[in-house]
Amino acid sequence: MGSRASTLLREEELKEIKKKTGFSHSQITRFYSRFTSLDKGQNGTLSRDNEKSKDVNGPEPLNSRSNKLRFAFRLYDLDKDDKISRDELVQVLRMMVGMNISDEQLGSLADRTIREADQDGDSGISFTEFVKVLEKVDVEQKMSIQFLH
Secondary structure, three states: OOOHHHHHOOHHHHHHHHHHHOOOHHHHHHHHHHHHHHOOOOOOOOOOOOOOOOOOOOOOOOOOHHHHHHHHHHHHOOOOOOEEOHHHHHHHHHHHHOOOOOHHHHHHHHHHHHHHHOOOOOOOEEHHHHHHHOOOOOHHHHOOOOOOO
16 A cells, blocks of 8 residues: 555545445545645645636636646646646556556557647647647546445
8 A cells, every 4th residue: 555645545535435436446546646736735625726717707617628628637747837748648647557558558659649639849738739639528528526425
């Protein structure tokens, strides 16, 4: 268990989350670890740091398409420079697949992904390019977690 997330989550919490979501122990600890890295105030919540709402009637819902895409982009943009680099993509892919794929295969996948997504030739993926690649993906459905009661 040696990860930071597993030391912060109690075993009974992990079991309860696994039971309710169907996620594995390693998936939960990865999600939790990433969540804590995004939790700027260290208060167990995520906020929209410096993001302005486009809706004059109030803030955009957290589960909106644009917020889900922004959240997903931040998961990959590890250094928070508003670009997903090849190295960041490889790191995140490694976290997702573990040791099931060789470094060479991951590098090849990252190179192909950047080649397909990079429209301005800067060898990275901007948020605009990220959104463009995912324009036909149903993120509203794919990025929703249904909790069982």
